[in-house]
Amino acid sequence: MSAPYAKLPAWADYGLIPLINLTVAFIVAGLVVLLIGENPLRAAVILVDGAIGRGQAIAYTLYYATSFIFTGLAVAVAFHCSLFNIGGEGQAYVGGLGVALVCLTFDSVLPWWLTFPLAILGAALFGAAWAFIPAYFQAKRGSHIVITTIMFNFIAASLMVYLLVEVLKPAGSQAPQTRTFLEGGQLPKLNWMLEAMGFAVRSAPLNVSFLLALVAAVLVWVLIWRTRLGYEIRMRGYSPKAARYAGVSEVRVIIVTMLISGALAGMMALNPVMGDQNRLQIDFVTGAGFVGIAVALMGRSHPAGIVPAAILFGMLYQGGAELAFEMPGISRDMIVIIQGLVILFAGALEHMFRPSLQALFASFSPQAVGAEAKQGEGA
Amino acid sequence: MDLFNTLVLLLDSTVRLSVPLLFAALAGLYSERSGVFDIGLEGKMLAGAFAAGAAAAVSGSAWVGLMAAVLVSVFMALVHGFASITHRGNQIVSGVAINFIAAGSTIILGQAWFSQGGRTPLVGAAGRFGAIHLPFADALSGVPVLGPLYSQLLSGHSLLVYLAFLLVPFTWWVLFRTRFGLRLRAVGENPAAVDTAGISVQWLRYRAVICTGVLTGLAGTYLALAQNAGFVKDMTAGRGFIALAALIFAKWRPVPVMFACLLFGFLDAFSIRIQGTPLPLIGRVPVQFMQALPYILTVVLLAGFIGRAIPPRAGGVPYVKER
Numbered sequence: 001m002s003a004p005y006a007k008l009p010a011w012a013d014y015g016l017i018p019l020i021n022l023t024v025a026f027i028v029a030g031l032v033v034l035l036i037g038e039n040p041l042r043a044a045v046i047l048v049d050g051a052i053g054r055g056q057a058i059a060y061t062l063y064y065a066t067s068f069i070f071t072g073l074a075v076a077v078a079f080h081c082s083l084f085n086i087g088g089e090g091q092a093y094v095g096g097l098g099v100a101l102v103c104l105t106f107d108s109v110l111p112w113w114l115t116f117p118l119a120i121l122g123a124a125l126f127g128a129a130w131a132f133i134p135a136y137f138q139a140k141r142g143s144h145i146v147i148t149t150i151m152f153n154f155i156a157a158s159l160m161v162y163l164l165v166e167v168l169k170p171a172g173s174q175a176p177q178t179r180t181f182l183e184g185g186q187l188p189k190l191n192w193m194l195e196a197m198g199f200a201v202r203s204a205p206l207n208v209s210f211l212l213a214l215v216a217a218v219l220v221w222v223l224i225w226r227t228r229l230g231y232e233i234r235m236r237g238y239s240p241k242a243a244r245y246a247g248v249s250e251v252r253v254i255i256v257t258m259l260i261s262g263a264l265a266g267m268m269a270l271n272p273v274m275g276d277q278n279r280l281q282i283d284f285v286t287g288a289g290f291v292g293i294a295v296a297l298m299g300r301s302h303p304a305g306i307v308p309a310a311i312l313f314g315m316l317y318q319g320g321a322e323l324a325f326e327m328p329g330i331s332r333d334m335i336v337i338i339q340g341l342v343i344l345f346a347g348a349l350e351h352m353f354r355p356s357l358q359a360l361f362a363s364f365s366p367q368a369v370g371a372e373a374k375q376g377e378g379a
Numbered sequence: 380m381d382l383f384n385t386l387v388l389l390l391d392s393t394v395r396l397s398v399p400l401l402f403a404a405l406a407g408l409y410s411e412r413s414g415v416f417d418i419g420l421e422g423k424m425l426a427g428a429f430a431a432g433a434a435a436a437v438s439g440s441a442w443v444g445l446m447a448a449v450l451v452s453v454f455m456a457l458v459h460g461f462a463s464i465t466h467r468g469n470q471i472v473s474g475v476a477i478n479f480i481a482a483g484s485t486i487i488l489g490q491a492w493f494s495q496g497g498r499t500p501l502v503g504a505a506g507r508f509g510a511i512h513l514p515f516a517d518a519l520s521g522v523p524v525l526g527p528l529y530s531q532l533l534s535g536h537s538l539l540v541y542l543a544f545l546l547v548p549f550t551w552w553v554l555f556r557t558r559f560g561l562r563l564r565a566v567g568e569n570p571a572a573v574d575t576a577g578i579s580v581q582w583l584r585y586r587a588v589i590c591t592g593v594l595t596g597l598a599g600t601y602l603a604l605a606q607n608a609g610f611v612k613d614m615t616a617g618r619g620f621i622a623l624a625a626l627i628f629a630k631w632r633p634v635p636v637m638f639a640c641l642l643f644g645f646l647d648a649f650s651i652r653i654q655g656t657p658l659p660l661i662g663r664v665p666v667q668f669m670q671a672l673p674y675i676l677t678v679v680l681l682a683g684f685i686g687r688a689i690p691p692r693a694g695g696v697p698y699v700k701e702r
């Protein structure tokens with residue numbers, strides 16, 4: 001086999017291979033469940049039921065998914081430019097600062113529908129600003145963006161703890177968090193939407209930012225595949241040399257891509273800060289920035305894949321909470337393992353099953369695969 | 380004299396705090412010099428610490444703990460190798476995956492096996508690497524200046540501390556004075572040349588990755604069985620990334636790696652020491668700033684403001700034998 005990466009039919013490439021990878025990830029996760037002496041099938045049933053069994057559960061699942069759509073899109077946009085933005089966690093954290101500053105300033109004077117656009121702007125601006133420095137260093141001085149964004153996650157964590165403990169904490173309060181936002185800084189819930197479909201929702205944090213996440217997904221699709229900038233981003237990602245030759249300013253594309261990516265990650269903060277907790281707390285991101293990596297890899301960096309992938313991870317988060325209740329041995333940390341396995345099998349080992357699958361296809365119809373392979377080489 | 384004693388205590392805790400960084404940074408050195416980026420140091424260290432804590436708790440022996448830690452870390456390093464060397468996957472993605480798998484599974488397995496909220500049971504003296512007293516440490520402690528330096532700073536550390544510092548010249552020797560080291564560096568700069576010389580790029584990189592596994596296992600063992608008396612969840616607390624920062628800060632060279640680790644260890648010890656007390660001239664420095672300083676310094680270095688950190692040229696690029 002001298003052409004290990006020859007082309008498979010599109011449905012196998014975009015459907016079958018991710019499905020196989022995902023299945024293997026979940027089988028290995030099942031083995032872990034087996035290792036701690038629980039029944040993986042029963043665990044799966046509890047998890048799925050806990051995630052979509054009732055209206056309440058669905059609302060929670062979508063609430064978590066909202067955060068993951070934002071962070072997944074953030075990672076995906078950078079991926080298209082072959083940049084690995086691992087700093088979504090820090091960008092979202094700092095984005096929360098933008099949201100909080102807007103809400104603390106305007107919540108007593110403006111209604112929510114006027115605060116909301118300002119808060120979106122604040123979140124995007126602060127998130128983008130946190131991505132700007134790594135982006136600038138990558139573009140201008142060639143420092144590796146993976147390392148700088150990791151470092152910026154830690155710097156963000158220290159900065160935010162400092163600000164919350166020393167600056168933003170109201171006088172006389174012990175907890176390191178801002179004051180609770182007034183009505184004007186609170187996003188309305190979307191539970192009526194599920195109730196209109198006949199589900200009963202008691203109280204769930206699902207809020208308007210879910211709709212914003214869907215809009216963002218569409219806008220990212222438009223940006224990447226329907227605009228000139230998106231074309232430049234993809235060209236730089238596919239071949240920096242070709243992009244340079246075609247007159248694309250690499251510095252500009254890298255910085256703009258990272259600004260968009262950081263803005264998307266920052267907007268994730270709207271969901272928990274303005275939509276649920278109504279105040280800025282320490283560690284409110286709780287790993288959503290990292291889940292974005294798994295979501296983007298699983299969704300193959302396409303919004304049409306990212307939204308379902310985000311909902312799947314939302315199910316894991318919500319169902320995982322229920323599961324921890326039913327099987328005390330399996331805490332929420334199980335999700336972290338699954339997340340790692342998905343990243344491993346859908347990301348790093350993406351091509352593991354390709355050669356055998358190609359051999360399998362070849363044994364069915366050697367001619368078709370051969371022709372495809374030729375085409376693939378020519379392209 | 381009081382200032383002197385404080386300084387000795389500060390340096391003593393600097394040494395203790397820099398040892399896990401040193402193990403992990405040297406671990407990363409082998410892998411990255413061979414052209415395999417490894418941001419999974421954190422995860423391997425955590426998994427190693429858990430294995431050390433768990434095995435020492437069950438067997439009661441520190442050495443069994445050490446063996447288990449090395450085995451588990453090497454296994455995870457091989458997973459990274461399998462993904463990034465054999466299957467030419469993205470090395471960053473694979474490293475991220477390792478970190479998550481380690482973070483989740485240490486807590487889940489710890490809870491399932493020991494039911495102590497993710498920690499392993501405390502081990503007794505036999506299960507730990509205790510302090511080693513160098514000869515005459517007590518007798519010499521009365522000698523002014525040199526006495527405290529010898530008896531407090533040099534003596535009284537665990538075996539692993541001395542091992543960590545011995546590994547620095549050893550690593551230098553391996554990298555720059557052995558055939559394996561020459562090939563290792565070559566494969567990180569120009570794998571095609573190594574391949575042309577009839578040496579297997581893949582096997583060489585696998586060996587480098589195994590070295591990384593062994594050393595991260597030692598780092599984990601130190602955390603669980605020398606600094607503490609058992610595994611606590613998330614006990615690495617970002618040290619794997621500080622080690623990565625130290626590695627870059629030292630521009631991928633063994634002796635500077637030691638100094639970078641000592642510097643970052645000193646910053647840590649210093650921030651614990653001065654917590655809340657104002658400094659002359661500067662005033663009160665927030666603890667958070669001190670904690671962020673290693674990361675800030677690394678970013679500044681990476682941006683080329685203090686020298687230039689140039690990674691191994693073939694780093695992060697999977698080697699394809701034929702095109």
